[in-house]
Amino acid sequence: MLTLYKARSVITMNESMPRATAVLVRDGMIVEVGEPEHMEPWLRHQEYVVEDQFVEKVICPGFIDPHLHPSMAAVLLPMEFITAMRWKLPWGEVEPVTDAEGFDRRMGALSTKKSVDEPLFIWGYHQLWHGPMSRARIEDIAGDKPTVVWHRSFHELYMNAAAMDMVGVVAAEIKPGMQIDIERGWFFEGGLGYAINRLNPWILAPDKYAAGLQRLKQVVHHGGHTTIGDLATGMFNFSAEAEALSQHLEGDDVPFRTRLVAHGTVLTKGGVPPQQGPELAEALLQRNSHRLHFGRHIKLFSDGAFFSQLAQLQEPGYIDGHHGEWLTTPEILEQHIRSYWHAGYQIHVHVTGDLGLQLTLDILQKMQEEKPRFNHGFTLEHFGFSTPEQIRQIQALGAQVSANVYYLHELSDSYTQNGIGYERASQMARLGSCFRAGINTTVHSDFTMAPAEPLNSMWVAVNRINHVGDVMGATEAITPQQALQAITLNAAHVIGMADITGSIRAGKRADFTVLDEDPLTCDPLDLRNINIYATVFEGKVFPLA
Amino acid sequence: MTKMITEKPITLIGGYLGAGKTTFINRLLNSGGLPSRTAVLVNDFGDINVDEQLIRSGSKSDQVIGLANGCVCCSIADDLTSALEVLKSSAIERVLLECSGVAEPHRARVQCHYPGYYPHASVVLVDALNHQQRCKDKYVGTLVAAQVQQADLIVISKSALNPDFCLQTLQPTIDADDQDAMEVVLGWGSDANHGHSIPTNLAPSFFTQTWQSRLPVSLADLTQRLEDLPGSVQRVKGLVATDAGIIEVQRVGTDTQLTPWTQPPHTAQLGLVIIASAADDLASIDWAS
Numbered sequence A: 001m002l003t004l005y006k007a008r009s010v011i012t013m014n015e016s017m018p019r020a021t022a023v024l025v026r027d028g029m030i031v032e033v034g035e036p037e038h039m040e041p042w043l044r045h046q047e048y049v050v051e052d053q054f055v056e057k058v059i060c061p062g063f064i065d066p067h068l069h070p071s072m073a074a075v076l077l078p079m080e081f082i083t084a085m086r087w088k089l090p091w092g093e094v095e096p097v098t099d100a101e102g103f104d105r106r107m108g109a110l111s112t113k114k115s116v117d118e119p120l121f122i123w124g125y126h127q128l129w130h131g132p133m134s135r136a137r138i139e140d141i142a143g144d145k146p147t148v149v150w151h152r153s154f155h156e157l158y159m160n161a162a163a164m165d166m167v168g169v170v171a172a173e174i175k176p177g178m179q180i181d182i183e184r185g186w187f188f189e190g191g192l193g194y195a196i197n198r199l200n201p202w203i204l205a206p207d208k209y210a211a212g213l214q215r216l217k218q219v220v221h222h223g224g225h226t227t228i229g230d231l232a233t234g235m236f237n238f239s240a241e242a243e244a245l246s247q248h249l250e251g252d253d254v255p256f257r258t259r260l261v262a263h264g265t266v267l268t269k270g271g272v273p274p275q276q277g278p279e280l281a282e283a284l285l286q287r288n289s290h291r292l293h294f295g296r297h298i299k300l301f302s303d304g305a306f307f308s309q310l311a312q313l314q315e316p317g318y319i320d321g322h323h324g325e326w327l328t329t330p331e332i333l334e335q336h337i338r339s340y341w342h343a344g345y346q347i348h349v350h351v352t353g354d355l356g357l358q359l360t361l362d363i364l365q366k367m368q369e370e371k372p373r374f375n376h377g378f379t380l381e382h383f384g385f386s387t388p389e390q391i392r393q394i395q396a397l398g399a400q401v402s403a404n405v406y407y408l409h410e411l412s413d414s415y416t417q418n419g420i421g422y423e424r425a426s427q428m429a430r431l432g433s434c435f436r437a438g439i440n441t442t443v444h445s446d447f448t449m450a451p452a453e454p455l456n457s458m459w460v461a462v463n464r465i466n467h468v469g470d471v472m473g474a475t476e477a478i479t480p481q482q483a484l485q486a487i488t489l490n491a492a493h494v495i496g497m498a499d500i501t502g503s504i505r506a507g508k509r510a511d512f513t514v515l516d517e518d519p520l521t522c523d524p525l526d527l528r529n530i531n532i533y534a535t536v537f538e539g540k541v542f543p544l545a
Numbered sequence B: 001m002t003k004m005i006t007e008k009p010i011t012l013i014g015g016y017l018g019a020g021k022t023t024f025i026n027r028l029l030n031s032g033g034l035p036s037r038t039a040v041l042v043n044d045f046g047d048i049n050v051d052e053q054l055i056r057s058g059s060k061s062d063q064v065i066g067l068a069n070g071c072v073c074c075s076i077a078d079d080l081t082s083a084l085e086v087l088k089s090s091a092i093e094r095v096l097l098e099c100s101g102v103a104e105p106h107r108a109r110v111q112c113h114y115p116g117y118y119p120h121a122s123v124v125l126v127d128a129l130n131h132q133q134r135c136k137d138k139y140v141g142t143l144v145a146a147q148v149q150q151a152d153l154i155v156i157s158k159s160a161l162n163p164d165f166c167l168q169t170l171q172p173t174i175d176a177d178d179q180d181a182m183e184v185v186l187g188w189g190s191d192a193n194h195g196h197s198i199p200t201n202l203a204p205s206f207f208t209q210t211w212q213s214r215l216p217v218s219l220a221d222l223t224q225r226l227e228d229l230p231g232s233v234q235r236v237k238g239l240v241a242t243d244a245g246i247i248e249v250q251r252v253g254t255d256t257q258l259t260p261w262t263q264p265p266h267t268a269q270l271g272l273v274i275i276a277s278a279a280d281d282l283a284s285i286d287w288a289s
């Protein structure tokens, strides 16, 4: 049985035929794209149905987020959001809350909504917008309902007395100097581990985690994705995660596939020499199912978290003189890269600062000298700060870029003031240069670091507007055409799936994202407001309300 | 500042990759000198020889626990915290914690304020062969320098391969190959000056004092002062400006060596570090005049 999808327009992302009005699909595979009259030879001898619910819509290739973290998301999504930025979630849009009164009002509303003994977990607090937090402030609003207020960065939290009782914080154990302020109910840095250890029974409880993954499934569908990349499978625990993923992200009701990329340092945890990494990674392929695929991909780590200003910077560094962190000892990173490079793997390296990037590029250069490889797909993940000279190196070494462009939106203003100054802050996510250099470039959310909404990433990449409304580094903006390519075909290349998805042409899977408006002709400022009507995964329609 | 006896001290063993942390820990494990009820937390099991024999008989609560590198995006799965939780209610009395090669002692120290524990000392190993070179490395130069700066006690490794190596710092420094290096490391306390010692009968505690003179002293006077030091003084090290030029002082036990400083004077950081096993003796050293 064939299905003929008709549309106002089909954006194919196939340069040889950029636009069409119909797609013909058999068993989840595209057999022809073009105009209906050209499809006659297929239709003459075979049964077919016409799917005309999209005749007023625009069909795009299914969106791809090549880097997010389902396991992290599963922990976060059961929580309530009170955030300074807007988050569009399937169960309701989280309106930005940018002051202290607003925060308290919403905390109060959430508190009365929950039953008496159900603890309230709130995520998204940030002192810059929401004012100083304390146990007393929480108690003024939520009284003795156990309430935990988690910072946007995940690196600190506040609890009221009821929450501390619930999880078993012993006030007598807490002494000065240990980064817990028991009066304020504040747990940070060293003290955070103490709190999390006690909170784990709540946040990692199997039913919570399962509910979190179900919510993630909705988030991914809602964002219009038909493919995602889990870019650190095993971050908590390989077998537990793999089991949970196959239970919740496999099956006919799941409207997307997942490229699983193993967390390289966890894989060789326990003193396994880096040379044995590829062998262990190879064994993971046994776990593959229809929607969940490990491939010959590995994730490694260079420098520290961007949100915590731990990116490693070249001179002149941070304004306050602090420096970033290495997540992996440089020599050890090189050993890991070497073993996967020689085993023919596609290597994804988390890089945030220009020094972290330089280290990674220097290692890649060494690898190319040891054993030249073409089409190796070496990918620079996050790509916060870079220099124009590094763009040339990336291009010359044949690497690709997967950028968290949302950094620019959320952080460029504050990093101008408290971080690195205007010049470099405005040039985060140097995407225009990447496209001009012909580097395969995509964007990702690193969800839960940024909203899993490809249209929002597209909006930031095209407009480069930060959260206070300033345009930052206008010449690094990309066109809507480039941005759409970033979230479809280029992303497919980055996760090694361009042979089956990322564009609409004969022979690929029928993965579509169906929009009300045309993202290539609408006002670029409206990109993030385009309504997603439905997605199609391998020929099956998954409507969105 | 007295600490509750139930709190367990954590000694951090830091230093960059190749500085000899693993060799040092293996020696500790093998030496038999490791006090019972000590838990050793190693950064990765990699090259640590953990076999039944090392977890010595008669002290079943000795433990070696492997830690994975710190988690990336969050601290939900934090191996160190879980290990400390487990050990908290055990019979363990002290912890040796091997830091990752890229850890800064200051940041690692923060972790040691975990309830039930306190940071006892940050010991940093420095590789005599490669340290100077590494300090110039564009990726880890600042880090390696910061590791040294933040140490309470510096242990020089591989000095046999580079006998001329000299670290320009006023921090207490010992050599990894010293007979009593293990004892010194185990007994070292960053807050030793507050009269705090760790609860063990095996390892002595050590105390340190620095002495700096604004005016040059006479060489004869310096020699006399060194001779008069009480017997509990284990080590003296540093540079002093004298009427005979800058003199490098090295004293281990009662063996004192005075050598003229031949490098440019501005490179010399003047001052003496005196290490003793009795705090009172240190207090009685009055070189002020």
Ligand SMILES: [Zn+2]
Residues within 6 Å of the ligand: A350, A382, B072, B073
């Ligand atoms: Zn990352």
Ligand SMILES: [Zn+2]
Residues within 6 Å of the ligand: A067, A068, A069, A231, A232, A446, B073
């Ligand atoms: Zn990530």
